[in-house]
Amino acid sequence: MSCRSENIRIELIAGSRKTSNFLWAVILFLGSLGFLLVGASSYLGRNWISFCPSQQILFFPQGVVMSFYGIAGLFISSYLWCTISWNVGSGYDQFDRKEGIVCIFRWGFPGRNRRIFLRFLMKDIQSIRIEAKEGFSVHRILYMEIRGHGALPLIRTDENLTPREMEQKAAELAYFLRVPIEVLK
Structure with missing residues (x-):
């Protein structure tokens, strides 16, 4: 989603609150809870899950391994739920041609550096760069090349943009900023 005018362009960036x-x-939480229940039922000798009789699963080594996978899955699931609730990675890119300033804002993990706010002068932007790696895993990223700071990623592959849409975004941004486009493959 974006907001555009003659002198200001604002691109909203979706964070980790995505359907996927x-x-x-949810899948990781339910799966790890199932593993943990099977491990606990094999230890206690009770059938907590009807389709998996605890007498067929020995606690050592199968029950221990299933309990370990269940606990590890719950930790990973809680990490995912925390990133979703904090909406890590969301923010905006603001390009102000009138003031000659570019502002990049992102939310990070809680702590001292939760708010990531970068400010650059438009005259320091050298180019807009598209990095594309085709193959089994398609990898396309849109970068803004800034003098003295290197390349700053703007749009990542996980936004599911086609190559044409990625080129269109890069062309619009380069035209707005009045800088050239570089394509790396």
């Missing part, structure tokens, strides 16, 4: 993250967090 919600699905993975």
Whole structure:
């Protein structure tokens, strides 16, 4: 989503509150809870899960391993739920041609550096760069090359943009900023 005028352009960046993250967090939570229940039922000798009789699973080594996987899965699931609730990675990119300033804002993990706010002069922007790696895992990232600071990623692959849409965004941004486009493959 973006807001555009003649002199100001604001691009909103979606964070970790995506449908895919919600699905993975739920699947991981339920799966790890199942592993933990099977491990606990094999230790106690009770059938807590009807389709998996505890007499067929010995606590050592299968029950221990399943309990370990269940606990590890719960930790990973809680990490995912925390990143979703904190909306890590969300923010905006603001390009102000009138003032000649570019502002990049992102939310990070809680702590002293939770708010990530970068400010640059537009005259320091050298180019807009598209990095594309095709193959089994498609990898496309849109960068802004800044003098003295290197490349700053703007759009990542996980936004599911087609190559044409990525090129269109890069062309619009380069035209707005009046800088050239570089393509790396």
